[in-house]
Amino acid sequence: MKTPREKAFAREFDSEVRKLNAIITFAIYCLSLLLIKLLYDSLVQLPTVSLEVIISVAVLMLAGAAVMFKRFAHKSVQRISVLATKLDSLLATTSEIRAEIHTDILLEKILHNALAMSGAEGAILYTVENDRLVCRNAEGNGLEKLKGSSLPLMEGVPGWVVKSSLVVRLGSGATTIEGLPEKTGFEEFMCNSLLFAPMITHSKVVGVIGLCNLRKGESSGEDEAIISYFADQAAISLENARLYEDQLNFETHISEILLQAMDAHRPIKRAHSENVARYSHLIGKAINLPFAREKNLHIASMLHDIGFIKYRPETEMTDKVFRHHCLAGYTMLKSISVYKDVAPIVLHHHERFDGTGYPNKLKGEDIPLEARIIAIAEAFDAMTSASTYKQSMGMGEAVHELLTHAGTQFDPALVKIFIDAIYQSKVRIPPLDKTAQSGRAQVIRLHEGEGEKGPFAGVLPSPASSGR
Template identity: 30%
Template sequence: MSAKILVVDDDPAIRDILVRILQRENYTPITATNGLEALDKVVHESPDLILLDVTMPILDGFEVCRRLKDNERTALIPVTMLTGLDDREHRRRGVEVGADDFLTKPIEQSLLRARLRSQLRIKRLTDQLDRTESVIFMLALAVEAKDAYTEGHLRRLSSYSEQLALAANLDQHQVKAIRLGGLLHDIGKISIDDAILGKPSQLTEEEYNHIKRHPEEGARIVAPMRFASEVGPIIRHHHERWDGSGYPDGLRGEDIPIGARIVAIVDAYDAMMTDRPYRKSLGLEEALRRLRAGRGREWDPDLLDLFIRLIEDGRLIEPESEDSRSRLERQL
C-alpha cells in the first residue's frame, strides 16, 4: 500500500504540482486548502506525512503544526514545512512548533523525492516502536541532523554501550537504560549553536563552556519522560572523569553512575575512530593507545580493559549501516 501524503497549500498551482509529483512517485496524495481543513483531513485520513505551507488563511502552518505536535495521536506524523527562500524566521518558528523538516519554494523535485523517502523511512520505524521508543528515536535524529560529521554516531554509541554493558554482566534493566543513554547522551546539543558544533578550528573558552552545558540540558530535556530516573544520570554524567576532573559535577570513581562510565568510554572511542570537522579519524592503533593512556584517569580502568578486550577479540560489532537498514525496512 502506497504512503498517504497530505498536501496543505492555499495556492492551487502549487497543490497541483505537488500532487502530480507524488502521483508519479506512486504515493497517494490528499489535499487541503487551509489549516482547519488540514486538521480535519489528518483526523479522517491518517496521513503518513504532511507537506505544510507556512502562509495560509484561517489558520497558518505554524499553528497547524503546533496542534499536531501537541496531540499525542498525531505528534509522530512527520511534518515538512514549505517556506520561502532563505526565510530564517519561518524556519526558526517552525522548529519551535516541532516541524520535522523544511523545503524551500520553488521546490526542487529531486530534493523533494529524497526528503520524502527519508521522512517516510522514519515514519515506518516509529510505527514499529512503542510510544517511548518513538520519542527517543525522533529526538536522537534531531540531534544527529545538526552535525553531518556525526552521522551514525548515535546508532553506534547505543550499540557499543549495550555490548559493553552485556559484557560487564549487568542486568537487563540496566542494559536497556544504558542503550537508551547511549542513544540520548548528546540530546542537550539541541541547544548548541550549529556554528559551534561544526567549527573546523579550536573552540574559544566561551564556546567550550557553552558546549559543556549540554549534559545538564540533556538531563533536563528527558526529565518528564518515564525512564528519566535511569537514563537521566547517564546523560548528565557521561563527561565526568574517573579522577574527578570532568563535568558538570566533578564526580570521581564509582560515584559516577556505571552507565555514564560506559558511555564515556565508547563515546571517546567512536570520536577517535571517525572524521571530525577539525581532524581525520585517528585509526584503531592510535585510538587504543589513547584509551590506554587515559586508563584510571579519564575512564574506569576495569570497564576500559573489558572494552579493549572486546575490540581486540573481534567481538565488538558495528551496527548495520543506514543503507543496509533501509533495505531491511523496505522488506518489512
C-alpha cells in the same frame, strides 16, 4: 512429582488431621462407653443372654462406626491434600506468569501451565483481536495445526464463552447448556472432553483457554474453578505484558523523534549515537548488566548528546557549550517519565574518573556505571570516526589512547573490559562517507587474525592474558 515445598506442606497437614482424628475418635469411644453404661443400667433386669446380645451388637456397631469414620477421614485427608497441592501449584504458576513481560514467552507459559495443572492432552489459547478470535498458541493432541488460525468472534463454543463469560465443559458427564452452539472447532481432533475458560480482566473477555481430554476420576468442579482462576490471572498477565510492550513502543518512537532531531540539527555527528550505543553494548554484555540497566544504557547512549539541540550548530564546538550540553540534556529528559533513570546517565557521561570532569566533578565509582561506560564508548568513536576529528585515528592508536588515560579520564577496569570485548567480537568500525574519505585516514577494520599482527599488535591483550 511433588516439590519439597509441597511435600512439607502435605506432611504438616496430614499430621494436624491425624491429631484431630485421634481426638474425635477418643470422644466417640467415650460417648459410646457412656451410652453402653446407660443401656446397661436400664437393661439390667433383662435375662443375661439378652443383655450379652445387646452389648455385643453395640460393640460391633461401635467398631463398624470407627472403621467407617477412619476410612472417611482418610479419604477426606487425601482429597484435601490433593486440592492443597493444586492450589499451591496454582499460586506458584500465577506468580511465574505475572513476572513475565514478554508476550510470546508469556503465551507459551500460560499454555504449558494450563496443560500441567489440568492433566489435559491438548490445549489452545485464543486472544480477542478486533472482531475475531486468533489462536496464538496450541499444543498437544494435534492441535498445533490451529496455531495462527482465527474464527469470527461469536462463532461456535469459544465465541459463546466470550459472549457469556462462563466456563463451558463438554463430555465426561457435563450437563447440557441451553443455547450453547453445537460447533466446537475441535471436531477433527478426537476430543472426548473439552473445557473452555474465559480470560477476563476489568470485566472484559480478552481470550479463551481451551483444554482437550481432561484427566479422569477427579472433581470437575474443583478443576473448573482452578482453571477459571488461572485463566483470569493469565488475562491480567497478558494485559500487563501488552502495556509493557506499548511503553517500549512509546519509548522507541520518542527516542526516534529525538534522534531525528539530533541528526537534522548536527549532520556532522550522524551515526555517532548509534556507534556509541554499539560500543556501550559490548561493555554492558561483558559485565552481564541486568536487562533493565542495559536498556537504560542503550537509550542513554543514543541520547547522550541530546542537549546540543538547544544550541546553534555553529557554536556547538565551543568549550562553554560542551560543558553545558550534559546539563541541558538532563533537564530535557528528566521531565519525561520514561527517561527518569536515563537522565542522570546523560548528566554525568563527561565526568572523569580522577574527579576533574564536568558538570559535578564526580570521582571514581561515584560516577554512575552507565555513564563511565558511555565515556569510553564515546571517546573511542570520536577517535576512530572521521565525522568528529579532521583526521581519524586507527584502531590501534585509539586503543593506545584509552590505555594511556585509563585511571585518569576513564575507569581502568572498564577500559580493559572494552578492549577485550572488541578483540573477542572482531568489531568493525563503520566506513567513512565517500565525501569524507578524501584527505583523511582510512578507518582500519579488525579482521580475523589481526589481533596479533594488525593494528592491535603490542596493544591488545592476547586471549590468554585477558583472563578468558
